[in-house]
Amino acid sequence: MSEDDKDPARQVIADYAQQFFRYFRTADGTVYAQKNGHPVARPIRSQGTTGSHRQELMVGLFHDGHGVFNGTALKEALDLIEALALSEHVQPVHIRVAPGLDGATWLDLGRDDGQSVRIHPTGWTVLTPDPAEVCWRRTQLTGELPMPAKDTEGKGIDLLMRLCNFANADTESLAIAWLIGCLGPSVPVPAPFLTGPQGAGKSTAGRMLVRIIEGMSGDLRRAPKDEENLISAVAAGWITALDNLSHLNPDLSDLMCCIVTGAETIKRALFTDGDVHRSRYRRPLLLTGIDVGVIRPDLAERLLPLRLERPRVRRTEAELWVEFEEALPVILGSLLDLTVKVRAADAETPTDLRMADFAHLCAQLDIATGLVTLHAYRTSLDDLNDDVIEGDLLAQTVLKHAATLATGTEVRMTSSEWLHCLTALYAGEESRPLPKGWPTTGKVLSDRLKRLQPTLAARNVLIDWGRSRTARYIEMTHQPTEQADQQDSLL
Incomplete structure (x- = not known):
């Protein structure tokens, strides 16, 4: 065959790619490649160490005899x-957890064969999802989960609680509710804050909770120093776990609120002047x-305090993690069994709580198990x-x-009158100096009261704003x- 009769190399590659791969785009315009019949998708521009589509294409061409x-x-x-x-249809990609058809959700096991768990109120099963229904995105943070055990009879939950040092049964039920919430892609869940005395095993318990969903490679990390690095870490995995926090500055606190309930960031796309890159996240x-x-x-409305206590008997780190890894298939299987029961339970949604979806999940868990999770919440x-009150x-x-x-x-008073009234009350007859951060103008006072409004309402003090003819x-x-109790009962 003459050189003129040969197809150009780019044509050979394009024909091979379109024969063995499916290409689609997401809402932000990123193009992904998905091997036919396989649920894992890779962005075609990725050069990451988790395996780019370029590398995948090169290996396929070489193994099928097309050369290098x-x-x-x-x-x-x-x-x-x-x-x-x-010009193809838009389809989303998901990390670890995804919505499915007919009210089902999916859990990515992180396996090379793409097998995943389909969770439905009628039961759960392990199978390879249809690529048209679920497209998984993998990163370095996507660890492999073991195959969950069947017919565990709830033994895995007992094993997990025995390994963690939760202070009481209420705390255990809240931890279980949070884990079930993590398996729901559309349910915003409050952030558990594991606290307790030094040596209570907070970091170890945090790692265990994370690794039930993220695999044994899941770990805790220090809080990044800036917003961009934290958002990058959030976007690359499903659960973001920050260890050993000792201070929350206002910017980090606001960012955590956004992570829990969902937000979007926009920044300039690389190598462009006018294009942008959108990142939506809720994790x-x-x-x-x-x-x-x-x-x-x-x-505070988005936190879930989980208190731990110091164990009476200490164990070595190696013994603890060997036991956890051996129990992980049973723990995961029991969690899936319980998730099915909870989703099948019919419960009313409490309408007086900020995180109403999680409160509804707690109510479902109570019906399915007889616990008092909603009361504990x-x-x-x-x-x-x-x-909040003690610190303000x-x-x-x-x-x-x-x-x-x-x-x-x-x-009723103007904001300036309220500022004068409250300042005089705080200073008292001895005219003690005002603390740092005390409101200096009526506008600052009004803004502070808006933040405190839900907290004060919980203590039967209602704050409202209005306008008269003059001010x-x-x-x-x-x-x-x-009256407050009656209103709560009506809600």
């Missing part, structure tokens, strides 16, 4: 494929630490409200002022305890 091609031919072929894929978050200091009210939120002198001063009001009395005002009402 130079970089120019591969680049030209991939440029053409990328352009053609931009389970786990924290450990003895004490993080002052907790902001908006983060409410109690934990009350404890967090106490922590303005909140303490507002409650001190409200205690002087007759129940049901409404007091705006802030209204404070000391609600009777009986």
Whole structure:
């Protein structure tokens, strides 16, 4: 055959690629390649160490006898494929957990053969998902999970609780509820904060909870110093676990709120002037630490405190992890069994809690098991409200002022008048100096009260804003305890 009769190398590559791979794009315009019949997708522009599509294509061409091609031919072929894929239908890719058809969800086991767990209220099974239904994305953080055990009769949950040092049964039930929530891609779950005295095994328990979902390669990490690095870590895995926190600055606190309930970041795309790259994320978050200091009210509503206690009998690290790894298939199987029962349970959704989806899950867990998880969740939120108040002198001063009001009395003043009133109450007759961060203007006071509004409402002090003919005002009402209880029961 003459040189003129040979197909160009880029044509050989493009024909081979379209024969053995399926190409599609996501909503942000990224083009992915998926081997026919296999659920794992790789971005065609990826050069990552988890295996790029370029490498996958080169290996396939070599093994099938087409030879070795130079970089120019591969680049030209991939440029053409990328352009053609931009006209294909949009399909999302998922990390670890994904929604499926008919009310099912999927759990990626991280296996090379693509086998995954399909979870449905009627049961769970291990199989390879249809690529048209689920497309998995893998990163270096995607560890392999063992094949879950069948017919465990709940033994795995007991094994897990025996390995962790949770303080009481309520804490154990909240940990189980969080794990079940992690298997639901559409359920935002509060971030468990594992706390307790030094030596209580907080980091070890955190690793165990993470590795049930992420495999034995899952681990805790230090909180990144900037927002961009934390978002990159969040986007590359399913559960983000931060270890040994001792302080939460306002920026990190706000970012954690976004991670739990979902947000989007936009930054300039590389090597462009006007194009942008969008990153949407909502991930389970786990924290450990003895004490993080002052907790902001908006983060407190998104936290799930799990207290641990020091074990009476110490074990070596090696013995502990050998036992956990051996028990992991049973633990995962029991968790899947319980998840099926919980999703099949019919429960009303509590409408008075911020994380209503998780509260509904707690109610379902109670019906399926007879536990009191929802009550434990409410109690934990009350404890967090106490922590917020103890760390905020303005909140303490507002409650001190409200205690002087007759129940049901409404007091209206402008923000400047409230600032003068509360400042005088805090300073007292001895005119003690105001603390750092005390509001300096009526506007700052109004903004602080908006943050504290849910916390104060939990202590029967209602704050509202309005406008009269002459000026705006802030209204404070000391609600009777009986009336508050009636409203909670109606909710």
